[in-house]
Amino acid sequence: MQTIRTAAPPVAPLLTGGLADSLFETASRDPGLPLIARRPDGATDTWTQVSAGELRDEVTGLAKGFVASGIQPGNRVAIMARTRYEWTALSLALWSVGAEVVPIYPTSSREQVRWILSDADCAGVVVEDGQGAMTVGSVCAGLPRLRHVWQLDDGGLEQLAEQGSSVPEATVDSLRRIVLPDSTAVIAYTSGTSGRPRGCALSHHGLASPCDTLLAGWAHTTAPEGVQPAVLVFLPFSHVYGLMIQGLCLRGGMLMAHEPELREEILGDDFLSFRPTFLYGVPSVFEKIYKNFLIRAQEAGQGALFERAVRTAREYALAVERHRLERGHGPGVDLRLRHAFFEKAVYRKLRASLGGRVCGAVSGGSPLHRDLALFYAGIGILVHDGYGLTETGGGITAQPVGREKSGTVGRPLPGVDVRVADDGEILVRGPSVFQGYVNDELGTRTALRDGWLATGDIGRLDTEGYLWITGRRKEIFVTNGGKIVAPAALEELLRVHPLIQQAVVVGDNRPCVGALITLDPDFVRHWRRGRFDQGDASDLSAREENALREEVQRAITAANSRVSRPESIRVFRILPEPFTVAGGLLTPSMKLRRDAIAQRYEVEIDAMYQSARAVRRGLPAVDTSMSWDDTDDVFRRVR
Structure with a gap:
């Protein structure tokens, strides 16, 4: 441990x-x-x-x-x-x-x-x-x-x-x-992704502690x-x-x-x-801002320039990160020149669209994809990724100033201890940990073990003490081949693609890993405009459909390149509409209700695997691009 x-x-x-x-x-x-x-x-x-x-x-x-x-x-x-x-x-x-x-x-x-x-x-x-x-x-x-x-x-x-x-x-x-400082200030209810919400009793001191610690060490960055x-x-x-x-x-x-x-x-x-000077958001907010940058660039006929600017921003931020972590010499002359060019041509315009004064940001709620964090750092907005729970009254880790490491959620705040158990579960101890669940003594005793809060999150601590989040313990599943899969990392990789709004990775007791995909309606509309020459309506629809599948397949292939083959997504299906709170498939805090999604789309999930089996009978390997029913019309809700 x-x-x-x-x-x-x-x-x-x-x-x-x-x-x-x-x-x-x-x-x-x-x-x-x-x-x-x-x-x-x-x-x-x-x-x-x-x-x-x-x-x-x-x-x-x-x-x-x-x-x-x-x-x-x-x-x-x-x-x-x-x-x-x-x-x-x-x-x-x-x-x-x-x-x-x-x-x-x-x-x-x-x-x-x-x-x-x-x-x-x-x-x-x-x-x-x-x-x-x-x-x-x-x-x-x-x-x-x-x-x-x-x-x-x-x-x-x-x-x-x-x-x-x-x-x-x-x-x-x-x-x-x-x-008194130990008086209860808030009864904050959990999101209830897998059952009834539970009320977390948070004291005045517990809520103030992370705020005061962050203000003492990080206020000058805002x-x-x-x-x-x-x-x-x-x-x-x-x-x-x-x-x-x-x-x-x-x-x-x-x-x-x-x-x-x-x-x-x-x-x-x-x-x-x-004109804010600092942003606090969740990954979906930063993902959406990036997609809007991309849409505006493409609509202005500057898509290729923007893509080069994005690559340069990431390369530059990565070189700067390696230098501050004492692993490299920093950006070379060529990279500095390219970055300076894009600073004048692209980056300052992006910052201007956010008011022109944003000098930093914090992302929380779930891990921010490393590539996205590097992009923002490269355009001059360093996004600190932190970690916390309802049960901890807010943040318990943060990126050390001057020692930020993208892809992690930072190091424990002063006064906070973090431990990773042998099974990978993250345990925390500190002044902001909650007083207990309202009317649930058994749940409180289960969560608090000898002063340590069992978070239910899975992760690891690297040799420098930075915390990496892998996923939620209750979300992990096992394929019928015995492969243990944490879906959160794959879903995060898929959401990086501009067309994809949400992704749910499935595969519990199934022959392979699959995914349910929903599309970003705004980006789909942008993607469709001017993409094809006008012609026969039925032919146009078929070409659009095939092109869309190819785009999603490329996103899945890119995500699969980051994981082992048994963990890779072998089948997928695009759903006709995004998951919503009103539809009962997202919590009010925008977390996936996985059980509800699996139940709602049980027929689609079964059909997805049946299609894959049919393809496998005729081909030596699974080809996810061929595991579709021809009658699917993924555009019928996003035109």
Whole structure:
């Protein structure tokens, strides 16, 4: 069993109160410091700033309203809303009176909402709109402890503040001061990829610890010297990663803007108008940005130039990485000249499309593909890949500044220990590890073993102490030939191809590894435009179909080149539509519901293997490009 123990103590002081204290301390010290950027009603490209003093005053008013409504220390109140300013104000107000926040994804199903409100025993819930109110209303008959439903777009916050107008501010101040670091701040529910979500109790200290450690060691990377860091927050606060970003901004005095919509055209406008200095995202966000770069270049007739620029960026970043890790001399003269040319011709334009001020980024949620990380580093945006869980209150590893290694999730944060068990499972220990699962003592005892959290993730520690993530323990399967396969790495390789949006690798108790592929509708439309001369419609459709299959086959061949032959994908099928949260095949945090996907597409999976067997009877080897039914029309949902 290999262990990496950080001998140095945490670089940040321990929290002495609750999470709301950071706002009140900042407002007392520098009341005019801008903390929030908001859009005026109806505006799309202008932002107004909310100072620390203004935010404190609004939070105090909401906290007084909660007191008047009977919310007491230890009560739990759910917030079921997208990433917006009110989420931040409400969470700070609840923490100010010692209440516990229960985040719920607004896209959650009726049954999921019922389960979380019941399991957490919530006294109240804040919903965003009438749809949310209807969802809660349909289940509240079975929730006798639920006393309040506040609706944001129906004046709920104004009514709450009005209700608390007669409550003295000293009452809020007294309640805030008795909040202890070990008091529970959040009950964060897991994504529930293989069963009901479980509520993780996270303390104020547990949520603050990774934020304070990261701010102490990495804050200087979030903006140029003398510039206030600016962060556009678009990840959901219903996920612990989003909560950690909020904590970093509030505790680090960063300017935070909220964006509830994840549509690329809206984010693109936000980048240009808000001009963030640092990005926090998940791999799919960075994949989508890259695809948009590629689409724009090809539409401008600069596709070949862009591809050369991409190769140069990766080569340059790899040479720089080898130099900083003391494994090489850095970029040579020819490579520096090529990089300088593309800096003027391509890279600075790409950065300008993100607002022109982004100097770095962090990717989390799942590993970022190494080639993509090298591309971003090569164009001047170093993306740090980190690692954390709901049960750890956020990040537990990060890339050491000046010693970043693409493809890994970095090294343990100061104060955190990481161990890899003999079976490959990652175990962690540190100040941010959760207090336990709500109403699940057995689950808590199973996850916490002698102070170590069993993460359920599989990985390895290299000789320099960097952590590599292989996949999830529960996702690993065994083919009927006895080959053990971790699907995550293969899926990550497939998603690098611009046409592929999602991939699910299958093969449990099957003769070989297979894959279900969904396509990126936007890139498919771009791919089709002008690709073929107009002619007979049926002939055109057939040629497009064959060309598409060839493109997907090339992506699979490229992925297979990175793994052993028994692990390689031998059969595949393109599905007619992407997996969605609404369709029940993705969790609200965009993770694959593998069991649900396997059940939904059981017929397609069986047919995929039957086709392969039919081909094998006539040929000496499996040819995945021939394992299709001729009647498949993969374009019928993406035209």
